[in-house]
Amino acid sequence: MSRKKKPQTLPKLYAAKAEAEEELRKAKQREKILKNRMSKLTRNERTHRLCTRAGMLESFLKEPTVLTDEDVMELLAFIFQSEAVQKKLNLLIESRRETQEADEGENP
Known part of the structure; x- marks a missing residue:
């Protein structure tokens, strides 16, 4: 014996759509935050590398x-x-x- 799904009402579908849109908005915001963190870490790594290597170079220069x-x-x-x-x-x-x-x- 198979069961048939009850048809959803229009207000329930609108509510589900609104909920899904809110989840999407939150996910996009989370993605933006993560991209900013990744960018900052990349920038910090580059700054550290540049400072370290500049220090190495200066150690070889007689009068930098x-x-x-x-x-x-x-x-x-x-x-x-x-x-x-x-x-x-x-x-x-x-x-x-x-x-x-x-x-x-x-x-x-």
Whole structure:
């Protein structure tokens, strides 16, 4: 014996629609909050990385306060033109990518 569903009334359908729309609004707001948090974390990570690496660079400069930004850029451009530096940089990148891929394979 099969049971037939009772037909829903129009007011109940409107109420269900309103409830679903409210849930959607809340979900969209939650999504917006999460996107903002992700953006802030990404920005904070980048700021930390930039400050750390700038500190590393300054530790190699003899008199960092005497040099201008242009001086440092000129020095970096000179250093990174070197074939040996480019080769080392490519090896480091390749090694890190392999490590990341292995880590992702272990923790999908």
